[in-house]
């Protein structure tokens with residue numbers, strides 16, 4: 477880590493300002509392109525120049541002096557870029573610039589530069605600059621590539637729309653209400669309309685929001701985001717989930733939500749654990765539903781964060797039907813269900829042309845000690861059956877599938893704590909899997925996968941967290 481103090485990020489207006497670039501290679505051409513876009517009056521001094529620099533010179537977009545630079549070139553410049561591949565030449569220009577009181581950047585020496593050029597993600601007037609104070613420019617470029625993928629293209633249009641309304645909002649709303657108004661617009665349904673390409677609807681909605689802003693700001697109803705948090709690995713969250721996690725001001729979460737995921741919720745958001753791990757319910761379902769309605773009515777943005785996908789054995793449908801009845805706005809964000817997450821991380825494809833032409837998700841949750849399932853259907857070959865909440869009922873399931881026709885050596889596997897650093901895989905058959913499981917201490921969430929695809933883990937297994945034993949399939 478550099479021991480110097482950190483740099484100060486600034487965006488400089490350079491339109492009409494004189495800027496000197498010493499050097500005519502590719503690095504110089506890249507900088508010059510950005511300088512020309514910023515409207516700078518660029519002078520290049522270099523004995524030879526890249527073809528793009530020559531073309532800009534011919535098009536009179538810069539002035540090129542075809543010679544080596546000297547100290548007098550820095551006179552009257554606002555910024556100097558020393559971008560030759562000659563260390564001594566760069567040092568001489570930097571010394572001359574400093575002597576003349578002009579800020580200088582050297583291509584060959586970040587510490588010897590007065591300013592650095594960040595990697596930039598640009599969306600019209602919106603710019604995100606990433607810099608590492610010269611310690612790891614490649615890391616800054618990698619991050620830029622990630623942001624390019626993550627920041628929707630339409631953010632530029634959103635920024636343009638906001639710019640067009642800025643003055644009207646300033647005139648209509650007192651300063652105390654403006655930040656909250658813009659937060660609602662730029663991070664709510666109006667922004668989503670822009671992202672979906674519905675610009676004229678977004679404008680209408682913005683006009684309406686502005687008309688009603690003063691009254692709405694007081695008695696505003698909040699909204700609820702029913703969000704799937706995926707099976708455990710935070711990298712498996714969707715972009716939208718992450719965005720809403722950072723917007724919410726209160727989060728209601730289940731026991732299955734990993735701490736690493738909860739850490740991604742806005743630091744100021746209130747956190748309410750509403751529980752639900754098999755029979756250890758923290759809050760009854762009706763109370764959770766009522767709490768969401770009450771919080772949203774109080775104007776809060778409520779994040780209902782559930783494990784996996786909220787519509788797969790998650791009671792998500794019940795929760796939002798209460799909201800719909802109460803007239804509370806909501807949106808649902810799918811998550812990666814444990815079935816897909818565990819299958820992928822265990823190297824078990826849920827379908828396969830040769831072994832499984834369909835996949836069924838079933839609950840193994842016992843009701844009064846029994847399981848009422850369509851065993852005839854589940855015991856057919858040529859398919860994969862994934863049982864959720866099936867640890868307690870494992871012996872019943874394995875016995876029933878054999879009774880209804882599957883062979884005793886039909887493959888079956890348990891994935892425990894799937895997709896996390898604690899993931900364990902127990903591979904066996906319908907005959908021996910219950911005994912294998914009984915020998916282990918299992919307290920994490922566990923998924924049962926039944927079908928011939930299970931065998932593929934031997935060749936396709938790729939995720940082996942450090943310290944976790946190889947799949948138990950031999951004993």
Ligand SMILES: C[S@@+](CC[C@H](N)C(=O)[O-])C[C@H]1O[C@@H](n2cnc3c(N)ncnc32)[C@H](O)[C@@H]1O
Nearest residue numbers: 784785788790813814864865893894921922923
């Ligand atoms: C109430 S269900 C919720 C399912 C969730 N909505 C989903 O789509 O994954 C809880 C069950 O999901 C399964 N499960 C969830 N996360 C898991 C994980 N990381 N590893 C294994 N099984 C998991 C277990 O069978 C657990 O008992």
